Ligand code: HEM
Ligand SMILES: *[C@@H]1O[C@H](CO)[C@@H](O)[C@H](O)[C@H]1NC(C)=O
Ligand SMILES: *[C@@H]1O[C@H](CO)[C@@H](O)[C@H](O)[C@H]1NC(C)=O
Ligand SMILES: *[C@@H]1O[C@H](CO)[C@@H](O)[C@H](O)[C@H]1NC(C)=O
C-alpha cells in the first residue's frame with residue numbers, strides 16, 4: 001500500500017531500488033553511463049540524493065514500458081495529464097478555505113475525475129500510471145508529474161524540466177469546472193490561468209506543448225489531426241503555423257490557440273515564440289520554467305525535493321537541424337539526424 005511517509009526508505013522502496021539496479025546492470029553492458037557521456041541517463045549509483053534513488057526505477061518504468069523511449073501517444077497524453085491534474089488549482093478557492101485541486105495526482109486516484117468530459121482521451125495513460133504508486137511506494141502526484149516531465153524530454157527538442165518529488169497523498173476530490181475549454185473566450189481562459197497563479201506569458205509558453213499533440217474530441221471528423229506539421233518534434237512551428245492559420249492536411253487549429261495568436265490580451269506574449277532557432281531555445285527555457293511551476297501548483301514547494309538529477313539529457317534541436325538551414329525561420333530538422341539521435345539516446349530504454 002502507498003505509504004504517506006513517501007520519502008523514507010521503506011522495505012518496498014529498497015526492493016524496488018534493487019530491481020532498478022538489476023535493470024540498469026543490463027544497461028551498463030552497453031557502456032552507457034551518465035559519467036562517460038554515453039547515454040545521458042543517470043544510473044542509480046550516479047544519483048546522490050537518497051530521496052531520489054527510488055525514482056530511478058519509476059523513471060525506467062515510465063520511459064521504457066509506457067513511452068517506449070519515444071514521444072509516443074502515451075507521452076503526449078502524459079503532458080496533457082500533468083496540465084489537467086494541476087489545472088484544478090484555484091487561488092480564490094484557497095483564499096476562501098475551500099477544498100482545492102492542484103498537482104496532487106488526483107487523476108490517478110479519484111475514479112470519477114478521469115470520467116469528466118475534459119479528461120476524455122487520457123484513460124489509457126491513467127490506467128498505465130495508476131499501478132505505479134503502490135508498486136514503487138511513491139505518491140500518485142510524484143508519479144504523474146514525473147511522467148509529465150519525462151514525456152517532455154522524450155519528445156525531441158523538449159527541454160529538461162526541473163523535477164520535484166515529495167507530494168503528499170491526495171487530500172480531497174478535485175473541484176470540477178476549472179480546466180479551460182477550447183471554446184472559452186480568451187479573457188475567461190486568461191482569468192482561469194491567473195487564478196491558478198499562471199501568468200499570460202507562462203500560459204503562452206505552456207500552450208506550445210501543442211507542438212506534440214493531437215485532437216480526437218473537438219471535431220470527430222478530423223480525429224487524430226495534429227496541431228502543427230511536425231508532431232514528433234518539440235519545435236516552435238506550432239506558433240507560426242497557428243498564427244498564419246495555415247491549412248495543412250491533417251493539421252487542426254484549436255479555436256483557443258487561433259484566438260491567443262490574435263487577441264490583444266495574449267498576442268504580445270504569443271508572438272515572442274514566432275521566430276527562428278534562437279527563439280526555439282528561448283521557448284524551451286521558458287516552457288521548462290512554466291512547466292516546473294505547473295507541476296507544483298497547490299503544493300508546499302518548500303517540502304519538495306529536487307530530483308532533477310535522475311532525468312535523462314535533452315535532445316537539442318540545434319544538434320539535428322539541416323546544415324543549410326542557418327537561422328532559417330522555423331528550425332528545419334534533418335530526418336536522418338533526428339532518427340540517429342532518437343536511437344542513440346533512447347534505444348537504451350527498450351532493453
Ligand atoms: C489554454 C488552455 C488549453 C486548452 C483550451 C487546451 C485544449 C486542448 C484540446 C481541446 C486538446 C485536444 C483533446 C482531444 O480532443 O483529444 C488538447 C490536447 C493537448 N493539450 Fe491542450 N489545451 C490547453 C492548454 C494546454 C497546456 C497548458 C498543456 C500542457 C502544458 C497542454 C497539453 C496538451 C497536449 C500534450 C495535448 C495532446 C494530447 C494527446 O495527443 O493525447 N494543453 N488541448
Ligand atoms: C564497451 O566498450 C569496450 C571498450 O571501448 C568495447 O570493447 C566493448 O565492446 C563495449 N561493449 C559494448 C556492449 O558496447
Ligand atoms: C467511468 O467510465 C467508464 C466507461 O464509461 C465506466 O466503465 C466506469 O464505471 C466509470 N467510472 C465511474 C467511477 O463512474
Ligand atoms: C486514431 O489513432 C488511433 C491510434 O492512436 C487509432 O486507433 C484510431 O483508429 C485513429 N482514428 C482515426 C479516425 O484515424
Ligand SMILES: *[C@@H]1O[C@H](CO)[C@@H](O)[C@H](O)[C@H]1NC(C)=O
Pocket residue numbers: 245246247258
Ligand atoms: C482559419 O482558416 C479556416 C479555413 O481554413 C477558416 O474557416 C477560419 O475562419 C480561419 N480562422 C481564423 C481565426 O482566421
